[in-house]
Amino acid sequence: MTQPVMQFARRNLPMLAVLLVVAAAFALVLADRWRRGAFVLGGAMLLAAFLRAVLSPERVGLLAVRDKGFDVVAMTAVGAAIMALAASIDPLGTD
Numbered sequence: 001m002t003q004p005v006m007q008f009a010r011r012n013l014p015m016l017a018v019l020l021v022v023a024a025a026f027a028l029v030l031a032d033r034w035r036r037g038a039f040v041l042g043g044a045m046l047l048a049a050f051l052r053a054v055l056s057p058e059r060v061g062l063l064a065v066r067d068k069g070f071d072v073v074a075m076t077a078v079g080a081a082i083m084a085l086a087a088s089i090d091p092l093g094t095d
Contacts, residue, residue, distance in 0.1 A: 011059075011061045012061035012062050013061070014048075014051040014052075014055060014059070014060055014061055014063050015061050015062040015063050017047070017051070018044050018047055018048045018051070018063070021040060021043060021044035021047060022041060022044045024040055025037045025038070025040035025041035025043075025044060026041075028040055035086050035089070035091055038082055038083070038085065038086035039083055039086050039087075041082055042078075042079045042080070042081075042082035042083035042086065043079070043083070044079070045075050045076075045078050045079030045082060046075070046076065046079035046080070046083075048063055048075045048079075049071070049072050049075035049076040049079060051063060052064065052068065052071045052072050052075060053068070053072045
């Protein structure tokens with residue numbers, strides 16, 4: 001029983017890494033550090049795009065949704081947009 005679980009975890013290690021960064025982003029948001037959380041969330045999308053670009057289809061796991069080019073462009077655009085929005089909003093005394 002542990003063999004299939006380990007194979008699943010090993011195959012989806014890139015997605016698990018991205019989910020760990022997303023969890024950190026939400027922890028920051030819950031701690032009232034919403035701008036930092038938004039930056040980290042955008043970073044998670046850029047990490048996903050990077051991993052999708054450099055890893056083989058066998059290693060990318062659940063990060064593969066469509067073809068490689070579309071996934072990389074879409075995740076990069078979303079990550080950059082989130083980070084740009086977070087940078088453009090006045091912090092009003094918060095981070």
